[in-house]
Amino acid sequence: MMKYKGYIGHVEYDNDAKIFHGEVIGLSDIITFQGKSVDELEQAFKDSIDDYLNWCQKRGEKPEKTFSGTFNLRIPPELHAKLASQAKTMGISLNSYVTEQLRHVVA
Secondary structure (H helix, E strand, O other): OEEEOOEEEEEEEEOOOOEEEEEEEOOOOOOEEEEOOHHHHHHHHHHHHHHHHHHHHHHOOOOOOOOOOOOOOOOOHHHHHHHHHHHHHHOOOHHHHHHHHHHHHHO
C-alpha cells in the first residue's frame, strides 16, 4: 500500500511483463500508475495523483477523496437488533461497537 496526499495506492506485480502496476483505491475516478522499479513506481504514483489534482483544478472540479470513513451497510433487521443490544449492554454506541468488531476481524 502506498500513500500520498491522502490517496492510497494498491500495487501488484506482473511477473510476465516484469512491471509493477497500481491503482488509487476508494475513488470512482480511475487513477493508475506503473513502474519497473520501486523508485519508478513511487514517482509514477505521485505524478498520477498530482496530474489528477491539476486536471480537477483546471476543470474547476473538486477532487474526490478516498475513504471518508462513512459507508452504508444493509443488514437483516434481526442482526441490527442483536448488534444494538450488544452495544447497549456494553454501554457504547452501535457505531463504536461495530467499529471495534470490524477492527478485531481485520487485525
